Amino acid sequence: MDIHSQVLRQLNNRREGFSLEQPFYIDPDYYKLDLEMIWYRDWLFVGHDCEIPKAGNYVTLQIGDYPVLVLRTREGEIRAFHNTCRHRGHRVCTKDSGSATRLVCPYHQWTYQHDGTLMSARHMGDDFDKKQFGLKPVHCESVAGYIFVCLANEAPDFAPVRATIQPYMAPHRLAETKVAAKNTIIEKGNWKLVWENNRECYHCAANHPELCRTYPEAPTATGVQGAGDDPFISEHWQR
Known part of the structure; x- marks a missing residue:
């Protein structure tokens, strides 16, 4: 089988x-x-607009086998590319985040503009067409300060994602915020275990007492039982 x-x-x-x-x-x-x-087929949340507030600011990430680069262009647009030089496959940006006036591969110094176009490739000959060797783009969308990418050749419609997020997150104006601190946590487990743990609060009372103290007095708000029927939560989501 x-x-x-x-x-x-x-x-x-x-x-x-x-x-x-x-x-x-x-x-x-x-x-x-x-x-x-x-x-490799769906839209993935990868960061916030405020992480790359200025032209040339970038962040990098790894999605399975694919290194991805997300940056803000000189025009203020947020773009995403495969973080792989078109020459010999070296990573163009090797840091987790940074700022660059141009994207220069450290291996052979092929140099790219913020829009991914190849602007310089030394000693490649007069018949070399730089227009054919720009960085490979990755589908990228931003909504209410949240950045999403999709690795598929043909990305699914982003409209349903936008319609879900926009009403709840737009009032917070996250795109106008600043990053005060940043921590990286590597979960040593399969992604489904992490997701399942995140979706239930059966473990919260014993493991997250500080979090539970932020909940209202109603015990159902911890998610242990019937949270969807809790009047406090219902009132919150109806605002």
């Missing part, structure tokens, strides 16, 4: 209210399929 059929069979037979079967969390082939079917 091929991996696609095996995964579909297990998903179709899984028990409601129970975790997925073990291979979904530890099998390298399942993880590879996750990347191909989910991470």
Whole structure:
């Protein structure tokens, strides 16, 4: 049985209210399929507008096998590219974040404009067409201060994402904020474990007492039981 059929069979037979079967969390082939079917096809949140407030500011990240560069152009536009030089595949920007008037590959000094076009490639000959060797673009959208990218050749429609986020986040004007501090946490586990943990608060009372103290007196607001029916939460989401 091929991996696609095996995964579909297990998903179709899984028990409601129970975790997925073990291979979904530890099998390298399942993880590879996750990347191909989910991470490389859909829109992913990668940062905030305020992280790159000025022209030439950039951040880099790794999505599976693909290094990605997100930067603000001289025109103020937020663009994303594969962070891979078109010459020998070296990473163009090697830092997590920074600022650059031009994007210069440290290997052979191929130099790119903020819009990804190749402006300089030494000793390549008179017949070399720089227009054919710009950085490969990545689909990029910004909504209410949140930046999303999609690695697919043809990205899904971003309109539903925008319609969901805009009403809730636009009033906070995140694009006008400044980054006061930044921490990086590497979760040593499969992404589904991290997501499942984030989506429930059954563990909050024992593990996050500081967080629980910010909740209202109503115990259901911790998410342990019937949070959707809690009048405080209902009133909040109706504002």
